[in-house]
Amino acid sequence: MLWILQRASAVVLAFCVMVHLGSIIYAVQGGLTAAEILGRTRGNAGWLAFYCVFVLAVSVHAPIGLRTVFIEWLRWRGRSRDVVLLLFSGVLAWTGMRAVLAVFA
Amino acid sequence: MKVSVWKGGAEGGFHEFDVPRHPSQTVLDVVTYIQRSLDPTLAYRFACRVGMCGSCAMTVNGVPRWTCRTHVDRVARDDRLRIGPLKNLPVIRDLVTDMREFFDKWARAKGQFKGERTRNDDFHQVKPSSLERLKVEAGIECIGCGVCYSACDVVAWNPDYLGPAALNRAWTLVKDERDRARLERLRAVAGDAGCHSCHTHMSCTERCPKHISPTVSIAGLKREILKTTIQGKF
Amino acid sequence: MKRESSYWAAIVHRVSGIALALFLPLHFWALSTALEMDAFLEWTRQPLVKLGEWAIVVALAAHLAGGLRVLALEFLPWHDRQRTLAATAAGLAVAVGLAFALAL
Numbered sequence: 001m002l003w004i005l006q007r008a009s010a011v012v013l014a015f016c017v018m019v020h021l022g023s024i025i026y027a028v029q030g031g032l033t034a035a036e037i038l039g040r041t042r043g044n045a046g047w048l049a050f051y052c053v054f055v056l057a058v059s060v061h062a063p064i065g066l067r068t069v070f071i072e073w074l075r076w077r078g079r080s081r082d083v084v085l086l087l088f089s090g091v092l093a094w095t096g097m098r099a100v101l102a103v104f105a
Numbered sequence: 106m107k108v109s110v111w112k113g114g115a116e117g118g119f120h121e122f123d124v125p126r127h128p129s130q131t132v133l134d135v136v137t138y139i140q141r142s143l144d145p146t147l148a149y150r151f152a153c154r155v156g157m158c159g160s161c162a163m164t165v166n167g168v169p170r171w172t173c174r175t176h177v178d179r180v181a182r183d184d185r186l187r188i189g190p191l192k193n194l195p196v197i198r199d200l201v202t203d204m205r206e207f208f209d210k211w212a213r214a215k216g217q218f219k220g221e222r223t224r225n226d227d228f229h230q231v232k233p234s235s236l237e238r239l240k241v242e243a244g245i246e247c248i249g250c251g252v253c254y255s256a257c258d259v260v261a262w263n264p265d266y267l268g269p270a271a272l273n274r275a276w277t278l279v280k281d282e283r284d285r286a287r288l289e290r291l292r293a294v295a296g297d298a299g300c301h302s303c304h305t306h307m308s309c310t311e312r313c314p315k316h317i318s319p320t321v322s323i324a325g326l327k328r329e330i331l332k333t334t335i336q337g338k339f
Numbered sequence: 340m341k342r343e344s345s346y347w348a349a350i351v352h353r354v355s356g357i358a359l360a361l362f363l364p365l366h367f368w369a370l371s372t373a374l375e376m377d378a379f380l381e382w383t384r385q386p387l388v389k390l391g392e393w394a395i396v397v398a399l400a401a402h403l404a405g406g407l408r409v410l411a412l413e414f415l416p417w418h419d420r421q422r423t424l425a426a427t428a429a430g431l432a433v434a435v436g437l438a439f440a441l442a443l
Contacts, residue, residue, distance in 0.1 A: 003301040004331060007413070010406050017403055021396070062360045068304075069357060071297065072262035091364060099370035258346070304353075305412045307345035324413045 002064050009061040016054040041103045048104040055096030063089040106177075106184035108135055110147065114196050119187065120144070126184065132172035133161050136188060136200065149200040156314070159250025163200050164189040169255040171314050191255040207251050207270070214271035215293040218278055219286035229283045241277040244322050246315045253309035253319055265298040269309035269319030272300050276322035279329055288338070291330050300326040348427060352405025355398040362395050404430020 027037065041047060063085040070076040070085070106126045109119040122139050133151055140147040151161040156174040163172050166180050166187050180186065194202035222229060231238055253269040254260055260268050275294045278284050294300050303323045310318040382388065404427065 001295070001301075001334070003327065004334065007410065010410065014403060014406065014410075017399060021399070058363065062356075062363065065356045066360050068302070069353065072259065088360075092367070095364055095367035095371065099367040102371040304349050305345060305409055306349045307343065311343045311345075320412065327413055 002067070005060055006064045009057045009064075012053065012057040013061055016050070016057060019050070020054065038103070042105070044104055048100065051100045051104060052097070055093060055100055058096065059089045059093040062092060106181055106186060108139065108186045108188065110136070110139060110144075110200070111189040111196075112144075112147070112199050114198055117196075117199075119189070124186075126177065126181075128178075130177045132163070132165050132170070132175045132177060132180070132186065132188065135177060135186065136163075136172060147200070148198040157248075159248045159252070159314070162191055162250045162252050162255070164192055164255065169252045169312055171250065171252070174314060191251055193255050193257065193260045194251065202251075204251060207254055207268070208249070210267045211249070211271040211274060213293060214267045214275045214299070215286060215290040216271055216274040216278065217286075218281065218284055220283050221285050222283075231282060235282070237280045237282055240325065241280045241322075243315075243317045244273050244277045244319075247273055247277075247317055248315065250314065252312050252314060253317075256308040256312040258306050258308060259302050259304060263297070263302060266302050267294065267299055269303075269323070272303070272326060273317060273319040273322040276325050279326065288333070291326070291333055294326055295330050300330070303327075344427065348405055348408055351401050352409070355402040355405070358395070358398045359402060362398075400433040401430055404433065 027040070066088070067081070067085050070081050106124055108122045108124045110122060111117060112120045122143050124135050124138055124143075127134075133154055136147070136149050137151075140149065149161075149163070151173065152158045154161065154173045156171055159171060161172045162169060164170075165172065165175055166182070168180075169191055170180075172188075177186065188200065190196045190200045190202045194204065194207065197203050220229075233239075247270060249270060251270070253273075257266075257269055259266045272294055275290050279287055279290055284290075296302075300323045303320065305320055305324075307318075307320045310320050313319070407430075408427070
């Protein structure tokens, strides 16, 4: 159930986040230009796959996390809460994939 | 010293009393003095007054404690004390709370042992050194005093949450090799109202006067449910 | 009420999670539309934006540390709160390291 998905996606994200932060710090050395970034990322299938997994895990993990906040701090009961969270998951997945494709495809 | 005591029900206020301070004085001594000498209408609970029964649990300076085991010297800052009823429970009057919900949740968590032997069978012998038995060594000491329940933030945030004591009890039964209601109990403690809503704040562990860690017990329940789900038996 | 370290660890974990959840859609949108424009990158050099970036990175590190703490408490057989200390220390170290590394 949700708890299992949350813990599983957490483990995936722990790995992804460390790789992401590491690579960003490396990439940021010596300044940033769009050309520089895109030169490194465009057409890179490996990174594309990595970020697809990243976006998927985030789309699972973030809404489940927010769900707890909605229940405990906003006292949001009922189906509308879960519907909103599902939509949010969709938004994350959609915008995430668009970003991944823009940068890596 | 100045002692503020809650008077009233859900609506009410803190009344201040002047109480003489003595060495080796407990908060229960203070409450008893107030009721006997200053305000006979003060309602409060106690029984053993030696740290065995848990009846005297109250909120002292914002923290749930056994008042018979709380020395004034330890908690009175600037000669001031603030005593209220246990949090997260409805107040009947003054320092007395309605414990029904606490025990109802105990029942909802299937905190009752279900064995299969009768009086005609021989005793089931549980080896004290068995791994399962050792895991609940601390947890079985719970006397249902309600301090952990009162300390828990999730109980305050989610009225359905079964709470640390009920879940700890469920865990001790899940680890009881004699018990036959394991699956039923795991189903009762899973989900938003159950163990999965524990966010490891560990206030329960911090405050338990018997040094039980409900957080550890609840983590055990989470793992147990995960295992059972993977096995397809849930 | 007096609060112990696990409570603050959990609160930091929760608040950082909320911040990240709010930030991510913006992050994705920015990446998908703005990378073409160096003008956008110019905008990110403003001090307020730099501060925001740093805050988000710290939030990420804090959330990661808090998450590792939860995973440790739920899955590892430790029985005391060394876990909280360990994860807090790790998280702080990561956050500080990142802040310097990003040299914002």
